[in-house]
Structure formats: structure tokens, C-alpha cells
Amino acid sequence: MNERQRARRPGGRSARVGAQVHQAVTDLISERGYGNFTVGEVAARAGVADSSIYRRWGSLENLLTDVALTRLNAQSPMPDTGSLAGDLRTYAAQVAREITGPDGPAVLHLAVALSSSGQQGLEAGADLRAERTRQLQSMLDRARDRGEPAPDVFDVLDHILAPMYIRVLFGMVPLTPDYIDGLVDRLL
Amino acid sequence: MNERQRARRPGGRSARVGAQVHQAVTDLISERGYGNFTVGEVAARAGVADSSIYRRWGSLENLLTDVALTRLNAQSPMPDTGSLAGDLRTYAAQVAREITGPDGPAVLHLAVALSSSGQQGLEAGADLRAERTRQLQSMLDRARDRGEPAPDVFDVLDHILAPMYIRVLFGMVPLTPDYIDGLVDRLL
Structure with a gap:
């Protein structure tokens, strides 16, 4: 041009x-x-x-950080279905759809790269996860307010999100609905 | 030179x-x-x-694939402590030590990149995971032969390895001994 x-x-x-x-x-x-x-x-x-x-x-590095943050900030809002099982199943299915979609693996790679691209990326990644953790915590708090037992927010990361992320990062796809619901049921 | x-x-x-x-x-x-x-x-x-x-x-791409495969092939052998709890705790601690060591995050990034660097890398990564899965399966089979109930090999990936990998990839370290043992106890 x-x-x-x-x-x-x-x-x-x-x-x-x-x-x-x-x-x-x-x-x-x-x-x-x-x-x-x-x-x-x-x-x-x-x-x-x-x-x-x-x-x-x-620089290319700054551009990649910008793309990562923009895409990760554009994730879907947290569901509010009236039950924790419903919320977690909907949320897990939504994340699975995002990370297995056409740009999904690329966005996950960007997210991973963010945390290895120096202090600025590490902090930006941490801020992003803090915001996402806050949203997830609200979902779990709503469940507790309704009298439902709810897991810790880091258990959701470790046992629902991490397995799906790693399977996509390692190319072990697709993530079937049975597999995703199984992760949620096991945690609850 | x-x-x-x-x-x-x-x-x-x-x-x-x-x-x-x-x-x-x-x-x-x-x-x-x-x-x-x-x-x-x-x-x-x-x-x-x-x-x-x-x-x-x-090319740089081939070099990165070679480094990834060499490093990932050099992982420690599977433990054989006489009990599944002992084996899984030792194995998890060993993986945690490897991925949080000086070269650990770099090797994890290489492993992740392997699966996104075209068909050759994808196949090499799949072969490597198949070999590792076979070793892990032997450990679980030994436990079953001793009469111990043992989880599925993919449950070990999803609920012990994936959480540790994601925490290291996202810079959420250290992985404390309590955290690692907690992952194993929860699975068993």
C-alpha cells in the first residue's frame, strides 16, 4: 500500500x-x-x-501480544442458567467451541505465548486471567447463594479448563459433548 | 566459524x-x-x-521440532515404588521438577509448538505421546495386577498432567508438593 x-x-x-x-x-x-x-x-x-x-x-512481539489480548478479551460472557451444573456445562461447552473453532488453537497458542514473552506479556496474561477468574468466581458465588455446594475456582481451571486446553494444544481433538459433560460431572 | x-x-x-x-x-x-x-x-x-x-x-522449523523431540524423549523413566499412590506421586513430582526446571517451560512450549507446526510435527508429537501413554499404562497395569483400583490413563493426563502443564504455561508457579500430591489424591 x-x-x-x-x-x-x-x-x-x-x-x-x-x-x-x-x-x-x-x-x-x-x-x-x-x-x-x-x-x-x-x-x-x-x-x-x-x-x-x-x-x-x-515489533512482531507487541503485535502478537495485542492480538492475544484482543482475542482473549472477546470471550463469551459467563452463563447464568439457574443451576451450577447447568452453568458449568454451558461454560465448558462454550470454551470448547471457542478453542476448537477455526481460530481457536491459534488463540490458545497466543495465550500460551503471552506468558513466555517477557514481563509485559506475563502481566497482561495475569490481568486477563484475574478478570476471568473474577467472573468465574461470581458464577460459583451465585451457586453458593442458592445453597448449592460449589468447587473452588482453581478446581475449575485445573479439572475442566486445563484438560480441554491441553487436548487442543496437543491436537487431541475433537472434544465431544460426553467428554466435556464428564469433566463437569466429575468435578461436581 | x-x-x-x-x-x-x-x-x-x-x-x-x-x-x-x-x-x-x-x-x-x-x-x-x-x-x-x-x-x-x-x-x-x-x-x-x-x-x-x-x-x-x-529450516528453523525443523530445528525446533528436533529440539522438542530430543528433549521430550529424554524424560525420566516411570517410577516403580510398589504402590499406585507412590508411583503417581513420584511420577507427578518428577514431571513437576522437569517442567519447572531451568529449561522446563521452554521444553513445554516446544511440545505445544510441535503440534501446531504442520503434519510432520503433529505426527511426531502423537508418536511421542503414544510411547509415554504406553509407559504410563504399564504403571497402571502393574497396580491392577496387584489388585489396586487404577484410573484410566487419560484421567492421569487430564487431571494430573494437564493442570501442571497449564499452570507452567501460564506462569502460575511454583507447583508446591501439597498441590501435586493433592492432584494425585483427588484422582485416586
Whole structure:
């Protein structure tokens, strides 16, 4: 893209370029694996100049962190079905759908990479998990308020989320509804 | 390194270069995160020429797969303590030590990346997990032969290994002995 083309573009260009670049990153991770591409390849795929990426994100590392945080922040809201079993089954099925969807493994790889990409990524990842833990805790608190026994929030991480994450990260898919419900029933 | 230096080297050079390059990869993953370095940087770190790496491994991707497989194949043997609780506690503590050691998170990242780096990596990862599953199954079979009730091998993956892997991948460390024993006790 040269200066003339850029000048011709109408408003909202920045958001559009952002979305194109984010999708290019997700596609390249899906196709080649995390870490197997350059800023130039992201730019070519997104149809923008390398310099646009460097100007906005500074480095591939920052761009990957931005994509990870944007995608992870866009996760579905917590369900509220009236029972803990219903909430956890719905939540687990929702997470399974997200991580086995077309961009799912790429987003999981981004999440994992976030925690290994220096202090900034580690802190951003920790903030994100803290927010998600808070939402999950609210769901468990609602159950306790209704008089239902509820597990610890870290038990949900260890025994519902971690098995699904690891199976997707290791390519042990699909996650069947029976498997997902089995994780929830076992925990409850 | 130029041709003259190479010619001067004594036997065993190939093994030594291999070990240097593998360690350089592991160090760079630990320091910068997976995917944040080039063949040139690995070569500089290992003190070898870029061309040595390309000649031997062909690409950064193949090199990363080789490091992953070598490290994952070097895992400790399965314990045989005489009781399933003893075996699983020892095994879990051993895995925890490996994945929280100096190279542990890097090796876990390599394992995860293996499954996202195309068909070859996916198959190599699957072979490796099949071998590990076979060893774990032998441990569970020994327990059953002694008359002890034993869980399914995939329950060990889902409820002992996956929680520890995810906590290390997300930087939620340390894994305390109480936490590790708790995972085993809960499964049994």
C-alpha cells in the first residue's frame, strides 16, 4: 500500500487495518504454527505496508501480544442458567467451541505465548486471567447463594479448563459433548 | 566459524555442534519466548555458522521440532515404588521438577509448538505421546495386577498432567508438593 492509496481511504481505516492485521496473524499461526512468520509476511497477508505495522505496534512481539489480548478479551460472557451444573456445562461447552473453532488453537497458542514473552506479556496474561477468574468466581458465588455446594475456582481451571486446553494444544481433538459433560460431572 | 576452523576441529564435532545448537534454542526460548528469534541468532548464540544450521536442519522449523523431540524423549523413566499412590506421586513430582526446571517451560512450549507446526510435527508429537501413554499404562497395569483400583490413563493426563502443564504455561508457579500430591489424591 503506498501513500496515495492510503490517502484515498475513507475514515475507519485504522480500525480496518487493525482487524486485517489481527486476522492475518491468526491465519498465519493456524497455517504455519506460532513463531513461523515475519512482520513482512503479516503485512503482505493483510495488504498493508511493513511500515504500518512497525509504526503502530513497534515489533512482531507487541503485535502478537495485542492480538492475544484482543482475542482473549472477546470471550463469551459467563452463563447464568439457574443451576451450577447447568452453568458449568454451558461454560465448558462454550470454551470448547471457542478453542476448537477455526481460530481457536491459534488463540490458545497466543495465550500460551503471552506468558513466555517477557514481563509485559506475563502481566497482561495475569490481568486477563484475574478478570476471568473474577467472573468465574461470581458464577460459583451465585451457586453458593442458592445453597448449592460449589468447587473452588482453581478446581475449575485445573479439572475442566486445563484438560480441554491441553487436548487442543496437543491436537487431541475433537472434544465431544460426553467428554466435556464428564469433566463437569466429575468435578461436581 | 570458517572452513579452516571447522577443518581443525577434532572428532565428535557434529555431536558437540548439535548440543550447542539445541542449548542455544532452549536458552533463546527461555529468554525471549517461543518464535522470537531467527536462525542467525541461534547460530550466533551457539557459536556456529548459519550455514551449518541450514545444512543440518534445513529450516528453523525443523530445528525446533528436533529440539522438542530430543528433549521430550529424554524424560525420566516411570517410577516403580510398589504402590499406585507412590508411583503417581513420584511420577507427578518428577514431571513437576522437569517442567519447572531451568529449561522446563521452554521444553513445554516446544511440545505445544510441535503440534501446531504442520503434519510432520503433529505426527511426531502423537508418536511421542503414544510411547509415554504406553509407559504410563504399564504403571497402571502393574497396580491392577496387584489388585489396586487404577484410573484410566487419560484421567492421569487430564487431571494430573494437564493442570501442571497449564499452570507452567501460564506462569502460575511454583507447583508446591501439597498441590501435586493433592492432584494425585483427588484422582485416586
